[in-house]
Amino acid sequence: MTARVLVVDDIEANRRLLQAKLEAQYYTVILAENGIAALHAVEKHEPDIILLDVMMPGMDGYEVCRRLKADPATAHIPVVMVTALNDVEDRIRGLDVGAEDFLTKPVDDFALMARMGALTRYNAVASELRQRQASGLRAGVDNSDSVSVQDKPARLFVVDDNQRMATRIADMLKAGGHSAFTLHEAGGMTGLNELGVDILVLSMLSDRYDALKLCAHFKMNEATRAISILLISDPEDRQRAGRGLDLGASDVIFTPVDKQELLARVRTQARRSRYIEMLRERVDRGLELSVIDQLTGLYNRRYMNNQLEQLLQRSKMGGRPVSVMMADIDHFKSVNDTYGHDAGDEVLQEVAKRLKTNSRVMDVVCRPGGEEFMVIMPETPGGLACAAAERIRLAVAASPFKIYGGAKEITITLSAGVSTVNGPSDTIADLTKRADTALYQAKSAGRNRVESIAA
Incomplete structure (x- = not known):
């Protein structure tokens, strides 16, 4: 690298x-x-x-x-x-x-190259995350509401079998406003990720454990890989300290440990860690925004088509059948015309909530657009899909919808059409067209009902 x-x-x-x-x-x-x-x-x-x-x-x-x-x-x-x-x-x-x-x-040549290697690895991660974030922005994803947490106090775990020295280091960190606890206080090194540890302060002065082996272990373990490691080293042991940086440690501080230098280095590591964390959150949010409908929280058309393609291929290769329910809110235009688009948004959000509540965990609930919804039902034959669609229809019609923040109640119903994959020649277009035709039949037959059309 x-x-x-x-x-x-x-x-x-x-x-x-x-x-x-x-x-x-x-x-x-x-x-x-x-x-x-x-x-x-x-x-x-x-x-x-x-x-x-x-x-x-x-x-x-x-x-x-x-x-x-x-x-x-x-x-x-x-x-x-x-x-x-x-x-x-x-x-x-x-x-x-x-x-x-x-x-x-x-x-010193070794110290220079070890430092360059550590910074290059950090820079590679940060650069990739920034590029992913930039790609999301170019695609129209706005994640400007992400909150930076770079200046929050760090949570540190001090590993030193010299209890007096470990306590001294922890006290320095606490005096600087950080949260710190020692190996003796924790009773072991398990569950670091669950404890929310940001920085591991690892002494290289112990004869009871090999600090470099611990460093390698933490960086190999997926659960602790993101934790920054600050090594405490003897000034005469610079080569091993450099080796620690090669193994993934983020920084080294030499003994005798100065309080102000320790706090400054911890602050630097915390800021770096928070920066990577912030970038990851923004990238994750960008990925989420690319497949989630922002009004309802359901999956959008892009994700819907992707899932249909995968499930359809799996079904064609001998998997269990896939069914879809295409639903439409009855007389939704009149809701917008009578009560306004804000009330219409409230209705869409409540319909989405009832669809998710009355679908299985394995089902994929989507909003392709407007007042249309689709529920993709993996491993579901036509009869069960119709029963599921009827359960969802009843749940929507069962109780009034509150609009204007709960000040008024109105009745909302759904019409739905169901179709099931039929053979290896079936395409997404065939499947959705049959569901759409069934939905049209439900509308024509008086609305607030479920219809299914045979292939």
Whole structure:
């Protein structure tokens, strides 16, 4: 997995050194010699990751990072500060303006590549989700009501067999407004996903368990794969820490753990996790909006046709018969003309509710459009389908419909037509045409009834 990397440093030798290291691992490298050039390069080349020197004349790295993170078009790009400074306050300042991490000069090759690998994996997931979201927007799906949860406190689980150290870490996190509990308090590591854990703080200092095996286990397990892992490592154990990043850990903090750095790193991981969560919610909502009728909550015509095609093929290949009920609200035009379209919408919503309530879980209840509804009944022969349609008709007519928010009641009835798949030559058009013809017969015979037409 590779990426486009923007290297920003005012010293050419430093730029060329990082370029050589990255290109040896098949990264595509873009160079910029100062902050202004970096902002122009980001706009022109859209890099996946930025390696940003802190100490530059004019606009320093902190200001460049702040501007990038303040711009919605570039806020998602991971920034790694590269500096000769190794003071905790300098690291925290960088993390506070939105940087993902620090690398200290001279840059350790293994730490650099491990960090690049971790950020590239994160970026790949985020990029795919953004593309899916963009596809939904191009298709006319509006998910602008999705709520960002990036700034909510995180829920953390501290894994360290040194109870005193684990409690100290948990207390730091609680003081920062997060929810944290230790391995000792939980009594085990089962059910992390059910507990709603966002970040797992995993110590690499224990002799009683292998932190890297635990890291690999959590990333292989589908239930815990989305949980971010923050490793606590000895500064002399950088190679194993880098290996942890390779295995899927999101970040590393070295001992002795500084409270402010810990909180800054947790905040960064929480924001990243919330960002992915927000993108997934938007993509899921976009997929839902593409197949759901927004007024009634039933499936739309697109989903209806897709399900009919699949069920019809299954039936033709020796499966059980498929039946459909096509229904239409009697005298619906007069409802709109007499009481208004808002009242008509209330009627459509209540009809949809009664259809869903009186259908089986396996049935597919759809609204193709207007006042028409269809119930697809898998594994259902014609006789049972007619009985089901009659049950639905009775449920609609059984009690008055409330309109104007419950201020008035009116009587609503349905007419329905039923048809069943008949042989391998049957098509969706044949099936729905017979149901439509049966529905027309029900209307002609006086409405509020169910008719079935033989193939």
